[in-house]
Amino acid sequence: MAKLNNRFWFRLHGWFSLPVWIIFCFVCLTGTISVISHELTWLTNPEARASNPQQVKEKPMSELVEIVQQAHPTASISTVMSFEPYLVNAVIFTDKDVPFAIAYVNQYTGDIQEINQGITFINFMRSLHGWLLFPWHSNYSVGYYIVCAMAIVMLGALITGLVVYKNFWRAFTQPKLRITQGKKTLLADLHRLAGVWSMWFLLLMSITGLWYLAQAMMWHNHIELEEHAPLIEVSQVPMSSNEAPTRPYTLSNALQVAEQQFPGFKSTYVMLPEHQRDTYKVYGQGDHIFYDQYAYGVTVNPWNGAIESERTPAKMTTLQTLSHIADPLHYGTIGGLWTKAIWFIFGIFLTGMSITGFLMWGGRTVKAAKADLDVTSSVNSHFVKQESH
Template structure:
């Protein structure tokens, strides 16, 4: 078998990025912004800040819902989202003149600070990065496939880059960045140095991206990763129009009793008399996402109809719940977010410097190619 030349590997390295350069760069940039979208929301939107000058404890979520219902008597609250302690809770509801609305409620003061009828900046960036706002139809989105497929671009660029640059580990002990030898040399040094220091980051992005692709294929083929939320049996419904015996506060208490370190992140209220409280949140594990712990509480009996935690997950469910913290760098709070943001900027910059290097070489080679082409035509 003939040995593949360095020129071949270099060309292959380029082709893993250049044909989809704009899309790849865009996905890198939006993903980088998504990592700190919560912090950017706090900086840019005063309505989203959960100010607490008197160090008050957080109010029960049921009280926050009551605050919204008092301001909008005909509102139908469907769900509640909680974020970091410095951001308000988001109470999602519908009303006669609001098909979709989100109330930003300060969990310390109980004040409704704002009401929006559009998605938040956090959701906007996650959607833009996750599936480019392509619509979902029959369990799949073309955009989700496009974004997930970028995992092959990152992995291919990583492997070919390591083949091209022999002894790459020297960039850790003897980093080389030459500013006085021209633009081409500086671009090459920047690209090489960034690539070597980003090996771990590119590996995480490519592996989590491949999982997202597998997940998309499973969704498309109706292969369930999580069990569907249960509904109340008809036989358990009361004969009269009485109110449910278990309210939201009791349902949260039941969940807390089952998972002592539980902190809610998403609560879905019953949509009808057979619906349940679907409560999801985080626990004492750093590698799992904010939905790793969950319960489905029967509002009529107070029983836990279904529950989930890392201890009870299948291997596929585990992958599903650890992918996001690794992909977005939330495993260590703000400090790992900062690291992920920095290396996201580096990866975005690598796509730009790689294109500039290719463009520079193309500009240099093109006149010679054109001259050879003209000479050939004259000869013929």
């Protein structure tokens, strides 16, 4: 009975891991690359590097907007984003005959180092990993659901693998890697060792993946996690019959408001007003390492400088908190380069486990098929001999 139970769990482990191994392996691989996509961009694109030879302070985002506006007077600037200290800031704008462009502006020197009118490597890898580049239909993507469903596969493989691998904790104190006993034994040892040492990582990826799946369902059913930024009352907007009135409060004022509101605030994402009733949206990061770079923020009225809405971890609901801590845990950005390196290494382990698992399954399948063929041939030969007699 014990053998039967173990065989059941072993087969269940295989079913969780192998039927979708190509998608699972691809998601693991693209996720591993996404973890270091910023660093790969720095390595491969010199124009994306934010060199700071004079060791000066960063220029405020408002000054970067002015630099791009002077270089492109007819441009309509919508968004400014900052990433790592060693990468340039991105100023997103539209212009005549330019439906979408990103200006790579060095936040230390103020130089526009490149104008990118296509998709960036970072966005491409995140999109490929996040929803396999499937199209979005309003508020959902089939590809996003497929990727998120891999969390169920991962969690199932983790649980069944631990059931199958008896006394798995010995792999921590007595790791076994037999390299002289054939390919099958080596693959099995590699698979077990990587699985045991990656348990925490598998569990973390499963939990965050399940959250992304729940988030996708909420998006699909029009359940908003964050409230939309409020519109300014019509009575507060000055009326002019000739031309659009000038906003008395600038982006620089909005950034100052955010910095005064949150000590240690670092702006990472800024949106300029799109119309007269719109606000400055200033988001960034504070002193909580487990929250993403959009966890703090304010929307500022451009006509009177008042804060229309505020975002802070202390005022978040449970769902909002989960939304803002999932990405740092999933991509390993909580501790900078060090945690990214750890996440990258274990991402390689996870990708390797999917490959070794498939190779072991393939080897057993081929062996079983060959055995069945031999049995069938033997039976057919037996009947042929009987008929000849």
